[in-house]
Amino acid sequence: MTASIRPVVVGAGPAGVRAAQTLVAAGLRPVVVDEAPAWGGQIYRQQPPGFTRPKRALYGFEVTRAKAVHAAMAAIRDRVDYRPHTLVWNAEGERLDLLSDGRAATLTYTHLILATGATDRVLPFPGWTTPGVYTLGGAQVALKFQGCGIGRRVAFLGTGPLLYLVAYQYARAGAAVAAVLDTAPFTAKLQAAPGMLRLPAVFAKGLWYLAWLKARGIPVRSGVRPLQVEGEARATGLLWREGTRERRVACDAVAFGYGLRSETQLADLLGCRFAFDALDRAYLPVRDAAGRTSVPHVYVAGDGAGVMGADAAERAGERAALALLQDIGTAVDGARALHLERELGRIQGFRRALERAFPVPADWAANVPDDLVICRCEEVRAGELRAATREAGAREMNRLKALTRVGMGRCQGRMCGTAAAEILAQACDTAPEAVGRLRGQPPVKPLPVALARHVEPEEVGR
Structure with missing residues (x-):
């Protein structure tokens, strides 16, 4: 029976690697499709050939886990059909549309595990389109993959654990960190501390990053409100308000972000049912404890199913693969499956505490000026979105899109x-x-105009 099973895993981060490893252990040969040039995902992103920074410098406290994920994929490399540099830009039926090295292709499957990860949650503020302003994730990619910083003197802004992690990574790499500015109040962290003690080692690492930054004289502020990035040809400074006082810090780059949001476009295109998740403040694919979606033989795992971090992603990837094996009639270790679900539940409790510690600014939308660009692709401003509601009665996201071109x-x-x-x-x-979500549309990411027209289906396991 397994000869007729054609599993595909999209994404080669912690979730995708553990899913593939589990399928290989059961005698299957999955296809692993990944946009990156090498496995590891964003959190365990590998350096390009020729770069020689030690892994300890790249991954810090997570070096042991990073090495384990890298080694796990290396050990099964000859037993998977691994396709790096490959974008899945559309999905329908039991077919994926791919772009690899400038050529298009289609890939059929019988079972699909989506381990698509997450990206930055962007809440614009005045000056955010100024050259030298990046998301936190973009700043981290530059450091890990390019071996460079986004500027000589960088200010870090927003909220969430990634804010402190990336600032710490930059400072450890020798960059000048101008300030770390957290929009969440310090009292929120104090109130959430008991919940974060569910995972004491993770909590301790967060405290270490904070203490390390402060010990080196780096300004760390809580409860701030960003006002403006200064500069025209390049960022020259950042203005913010702390209490009733307006402050400024000189910098030539700003990295900002407000936590992460799941990449769910492929699940949407496949027709998976979605529901609003208050924890992620977003619509996510509805799934059971094992990762099964509402579409038969489609599974979600890792941050693409709900942001919970790399440790949870590894467990979720394995659990989704076990669900796939169960669904094709392969015997699995029930105790192991139950253990994974319990571990994920424990991490979920920690995640709830994190959201209390690093909340998205509740008054962000109310304080956005009408002239602020929200959609930089189409140059749609906040005032246009409000006018569509006030004058045309838009109360749902796709109606707003039709009226303003946002998205x-x-x-x-x-x-x-x-x-x-x-x-x-x-x-x-x-x-x-209540306002819904934007319906997914292919291509989920930009495609070159001169796309080679090779669309013959490929055999999985070729």
């Missing part, structure tokens, strides 16, 4: 959709879940 650009709403939904909800005086 119609290159990113297909991946970057601007969250912010637009927050503004629409505030303008309608309702909750974010």
